[in-house]
Amino acid sequence: MNKSLRTPLIAGNWKMNKTPAEAAALISELKPMVAECSSSTILLCVPFVDIDAAQKAACGSNINIGAENVHFADHGAYTGEISASMLTEMGVKYVIVGHSERRQYFGETDETVNLRARAALDAGMKPIICVGETLTQRDQGITAETVSLQTKIALSGVPAEQMKNVVIAYEPVWAIGTGRTATTAQAQEVCALIRDVIRGLYSGDIADAAVILYGGSMNAANAADLLAEPDVDGGLIGGASLKPIDFTVIAKAAEA
Numbered sequence: 001m002n003k004s005l006r007t008p009l010i011a012g013n014w015k016m017n018k019t020p021a022e023a024a025a026l027i028s029e030l031k032p033m034v035a036e037c038s039s040s041t042i043l044l045c046v047p048f049v050d051i052d053a054a055q056k057a058a059c060g061s062n063i064n065i066g067a068e069n070v071h072f073a074d075h076g077a078y079t080g081e082i083s084a085s086m087l088t089e090m091g092v093k094y095v096i097v098g099h100s101e102r103r104q105y106f107g108e109t110d111e112t113v114n115l116r117a118r119a120a121l122d123a124g125m126k127p128i129i130c131v132g133e134t135l136t137q138r139d140q141g142i143t144a145e146t147v148s149l150q151t152k153i154a155l156s157g158v159p160a161e162q163m164k165n166v167v168i169a170y171e172p173v174w175a176i177g178t179g180r181t182a183t184t185a186q187a188q189e190v191c192a193l194i195r196d197v198i199r200g201l202y203s204g205d206i207a208d209a210a211v212i213l214y215g216g217s218m219n220a221a222n223a224a225d226l227l228a229e230p231d232v233d234g235g236l237i238g239g240a241s242l243k244p245i246d247f248t249v250i251a252k253a254a255e256a
């Protein structure tokens, strides 16, 4: 398997942080710092209300702006939700789907994650589909089963020709926002497992081309080691993506 077949993706997840003005200020600061990161895709997934300001601030740079969620219906009585066509009309190409915080606090299930991912794909976007086990599931020894099932359900009904737009993020729930990072071996083991699941569902070529991220307390100190693993093609980064210096160190680690 040749890792150079895949373009690394360094994706920030701002969660519910930054007003539009704060978003513009952070991106203006970050822009020159990551300007030379040319071999990876740099992405910031920001709150919906920040998208416009973030795009304007990022204009002319190598920073892409994505969203943090998308609904599966195109329109209708879904108060508070945002559809794929609303995002594509704004020029949004990437969207996080199924983040564990959405699953934990907002009742999202493997089935709704699948519907949201398919809506994003049908609209021509690239969903970053998050999967990962809880600490209890890891302790019970069912990490592989949990992540395989989540991945299979998320990809249910996704045709092979859309797989070039799918990104999977392995995010162990116990590592998100906790400062407790998976070891490089744990991250590699599960990212490789996800690639195997894709190989089983589709083909070797599709699996080899699939971009698989690690997320969970990735930071300036641990990024280089995690990103050096053969099946880790980038990171989904929460807390550290709000700190321009730390995010830049991570982005530069992906260049190495």
Ligand code: PEP
Pocket: 013, 015, 099, 171, 175, 176, 177, 178, 179, 215, 216, 217, 218, 236, 237, 238, 239, 240
């Ligand atoms: C995330 O929000 O996807 C995430 C990985 O957060 P953190 O980096 O803060 O653990």
